[in-house]
Amino acid sequence: EAAVTQSPRSKVAVTGGKVTLSCHQTNNHDYMYWYRQDTGHGLRLIHYSYVADSTEKGDIPDGYKASRPSQENFSLILELASLSQTAVYFCASSSGTGGPLYAEQFFGPGTRLTVL
Amino acid sequence: GDSVTQTEGLVTLTKGLPVMLNCTYQTTYSPFLFWYVQHLNEAPKLLLKSSTDNKRTEHQGFYATLHKSSSSFHLQKSSVQLSDSALYFCASMPNYNVLYFGSGTKLTVEP
Numbered sequence: 001e002a003a004v005t006q007s008p009r010s011k012v013a014v015t016g017g018k019v020t021l022s023c024h025q026t027n028n029h030d031y032m033y034w035y036r037q038d039t040g041h042g043l044r045l046i047h048y049s050y051v052a053d054s055t056e057k058g059d060i061p062d063g064y065k066a067s068r069p070s071q072e073n074f075s076l077i078l079e080l081a082s083l084s085q086t087a088v089y090f091c092a093s094s095s096g097t098g099g100p101l102y103a104e105q106f107f108g109p110g111t112r113l114t115v116l
Numbered sequence: 117g118d119s120v121t122q123t124e125g126l127v128t129l130t131k132g133l134p135v136m137l138n139c140t141y142q143t144t145y146s147p148f149l150f151w152y153v154q155h156l157n158e159a160p161k162l163l164l165k166s167s168t169d170n171k172r173t174e175h176q177g178f179y180a181t182l183h184k185s186s187s188s189f190h191l192q193k194s195s196v197q198l199s200d201s202a203l204y205f206c207a208s209m210p211n212y213n214v215l216y217f218g219s220g221t222k223l224t225v226e227p
Contacts, residue, residue, distance in 0.1 A: 004159075031213050042122075042205055043160065043217040050213070058214075090159065100148040100209045101167055107159035 003027060004108035006091050012114045019078040021111050023091030030096040032074040033058075033105065034066060036087040043090065049074055050096060081115045088112050118143045118210040122218035129196055130226050137191040137221045139180075139206030148209040149182055149189040152217075155202045163204075164191070201225045 003026045013019045025032065033048040045058030047066035055066040063085060065077040078085055092105040119142045129135055141147060148167045154160040166173045166182045166189065173180055178193050191204060206218040 035217075042219040043215075045214065045216075048214065059216075094213060096213050100212055101165055103209065103213045104162050104165075105215060107161070109159050 004091055004093050004106055006089075006108040006111050008111060009109065010112040010114075012116060013078075013081045015082060015115055017081050019081050019085075019113065019115075021076040021078075021089055021091075021113070023074045023076075023108055024072055025074075025091075025093040025106075025108075026072065027093055027095070027106065028071070029093035029106075030071070031094045031103075031105075032068065033092040033094075034064070034074070034076045035090045035092065036060070036085075037090060037110070038087050046076065046089075081113075083115050086113060086115045118145075118208060118216055120206050120208050120216055120218035122206055122221050124221045125219070126222050126224070128224045128226065131198055132195050134194050135192065135196050135200075135223065137204050137206075137223065139189045139191065139218060141187050141189065141206075141208045143187075143208055143210045145210045147182065147184065147187075149180075150207045150209065150215065151178070151180060151189070151191050152205040152207060153202050154205065154220075160203075160205060196223070196225045198225050198227065 034046040035043040049055045049068040067075045089111045091108040094103045094105045121140045151164040152160040153163045169184045205220045207215045
């Protein structure tokens with residue numbers, strides 16, 4: 001079974017503060033993703049990466065940065081947290097090989113971020 | 117652009133009844149469609165996937181058929197159980213390895 005872990009599992013941050021969410025995978029997967037989940041919006045892609053030291057913008061990258069220092073680790077950084085960034089954040093990984101139907105994404109348990 | 121539409125935000129059913137959750141998509145590429153399920157306080161997990169037109173795919177009692185003519189990939193089950201209560205997401209993969217999710221349907225099954 002694929003293993004994706006996230007830390008912290010929950011966090012309360014102050015408006016204007018810096019927040020770093022971390023993700024670690026032990027699947028030897030090339031692709032990693034960050035999503036946010038809001039009620040009524042499903043899962044929206046923020047950033048993703050297919051190789052260490054490189055990141056790509058997803059659908060809603062504004063206000064977020066990402067960092068992929070190694071194949072196993074992928075961080076999401078909120079330099080200036082805002083109230084609108086209160087959400088649940090999910091990290092995921094996929095192998096990136098075998099074609100689209102084999103590109104199953106394995107999700108971490110999520111981080112609940114509250115910005116006050 | 118590419119998108120996925122799930123029309124029902126909330127579906128409530130009595131145990132034992134059939135269910136169909138709607139999913140339609142728009143894509144300029146060859147469609148790859150997925151259903152993910154998320155139980156309360158858990159991570160989303162893959163339930164079904166397909167790219168073959170008019171072929172039914174099944175898993176854990178759920179089934180779906182990709183219909184390219186109507187751009188649909190509806191999720192069905194003949195008899196829902198209490199344990200099926202969850203959030204269900206339809207997703208498409210227009211670009212290799214990037215998923216686009218619908219807004220989700222919350223299924224609540226009552227005794």
